[in-house]
Amino acid sequence: MNQHETLLSGQHITQRWGGLTALDDVSLEIERGTVHAVIGTNGAGKSTLINILSGELKPTEGQVTLLGNDVTRWSQPRRARGGLGRSYQRNTIYPDFTVSENCRLAAQAQIQRPWVWWNNAQQCQISTTNASNAILQAGLDDVSNSIAGPLSHGQKRQLEVAMCLSTHPQVLLLDEPLAGMGAEETERMLALLEQLKQDHAILLVEHDMDAVFRIADRITVMVNGKVIATDTPANIRSNPDVQTAYLGEH
Numbered sequence: 001m002n003q004h005e006t007l008l009s010g011q012h013i014t015q016r017w018g019g020l021t022a023l024d025d026v027s028l029e030i031e032r033g034t035v036h037a038v039i040g041t042n043g044a045g046k047s048t049l050i051n052i053l054s055g056e057l058k059p060t061e062g063q064v065t066l067l068g069n070d071v072t073r074w075s076q077p078r079r080a081r082g083g084l085g086r087s088y089q090r091n092t093i094y095p096d097f098t099v100s101e102n103c104r105l106a107a108q109a110q111i112q113r114p115w116v117w118w119n120n121a122q123q124c125q126i127s128t129t130n131a132s133n134a135i136l137q138a139g140l141d142d143v144s145n146s147i148a149g150p151l152s153h154g155q156k157r158q159l160e161v162a163m164c165l166s167t168h169p170q171v172l173l174l175d176e177p178l179a180g181m182g183a184e185e186t187e188r189m190l191a192l193l194e195q196l197k198q199d200h201a202i203l204l205v206e207h208d209m210d211a212v213f214r215i216a217d218r219i220t221v222m223v224n225g226k227v228i229a230t231d232t233p234a235n236i237r238s239n240p241d242v243q244t245a246y247l248g249e250h
Contacts, residue, residue, distance in 0.1 A: 004031045007201040008053065008084070008171045013062035015048050015225075022048045023059070024225045030171060030201040035193055037204045037212045040222035046205045049222070050173055053203070054086045055079040067170060080109075085169030087160040089176045095149030099140055099159055102148055103131035106163040131166050138162035139192060154185025161192065172202045178211055190215050213237065221245075 008030040015023040023045045030036045038046050051057040053064055055076035064072045067083050074082070094102050107127040135144050138158050143151065148159060157177050164172055174193075178186050186208070193202060193215055206212050212219065213233045220230040223245045229236060236242055 004033050006030065007032050007067055008203065009065045010049070010053055011063045011065070013049070013052055013059045013064070015045075015052065015057065016060045022225050023052070026062075026222070026225070026227050028220050028227070028230060030203050032170070032199070032201045033197060034217040035197050035202045035204055035215050037206060037216035037219045038222060039206070039209070039212060039219060043224070044222040045225040046222060047175070048225075050086075050175055050203070050205055054084065054173055077109075080167060080169075083168075083170040084173065085164030085167055085171065086173040087157075087164055087175060087177055089179060091156050091160065093148045093156055093159050093163070095147070097148055098145050099135060099148055099151075099162070100131055100144045102159060103134050103162050103166040104128060107131045107134075107166040109167070127166075130168065134162045134165035137165055137196075139188065152185070154181050154188060157181065157185075157189060158192065161189075161196075165196075170200060172196065172200050173205075174202060175205050176207060177204070178206055178208045186211060 006029045009028065011027050013023050013026045014021065026045070026049060028036070038049065040046050048057065052059050055071070055074055058073065063070060066079060069082065071079055071082065094105065104127050107130040135141055138161050140155065140158055140162055143155065148156065151159065161174070161177065178189055181189065190211060196202060204212070204216065216233055218230060219233055219236045221228050221236060221242050228241050228245060229239050231239065
């Protein structure tokens with residue numbers, strides 16, 4: 001396995017709505033074994049970019065490649081089955097179900113088998129195993145039988161990652177996974193990301209700059225729908241264009 005092979009890429013992505021250009025010729029590559037952060041102020045185009053990479057939006061121009069396949073016209077469910085997992089800014093868990101049930105449902109969505117309609121879905125050994133492994137990997141095994149609704153905010157964000165992992169993705173798109181977290185919860189999530197990047201390619205959209213500069217291997221900076229820099233955290237921090245446009249330094 002090539003530790004730094006490119007698993008997800010966007011090439012010359014442009015998104016227009018009428019006279020508004022939300023993304024303007026954006027290109028980036030996400031490699032296995034790395035956390036690639038995308039930062040920028042509100043309106044920079046981060047959400048539009050992640051929506052195009054995940055398949056929620058079709059770009060006006062450009063190409064998306066996943067595991068060597070041109071997936072530009074693939075639907076979101078097809079990309080998920082093809083190895084892409086995504087979490088959202090807002091919790092998308094089933095609050096009335098247990099942690100295990102949340103992850104099992106995610107796993108079942110990945111390996112749908114409508115032709116075995118006579119089997120009880122809860123008895124699907126593959127889904128149950130995938131869910132259990134994801135829960136263990138996400139550090140939620142001690143609450144696996146707990147109802148998801150009363151979990152702490154940090155645990156709910158961990159659950160969302162576990163639900164992604166239940167689908168066996170190779171690429172993870174994580175949209176502000178640290179939002180609203182306290183210091184202890186942030187540390188747990190950063191430790192989880194550090195662990196997950198060994199076998200995955202991770203795209204991280206995040207506003208917590210301290211966390212970004214700690215965890216990211218590469219950072220892409222966006223301003224007004226354009227990429228102004230992609231580099232290592234150290235070089236991004238010292239980049240004069242980034243300091244002027246985003247970090248507020250002169």
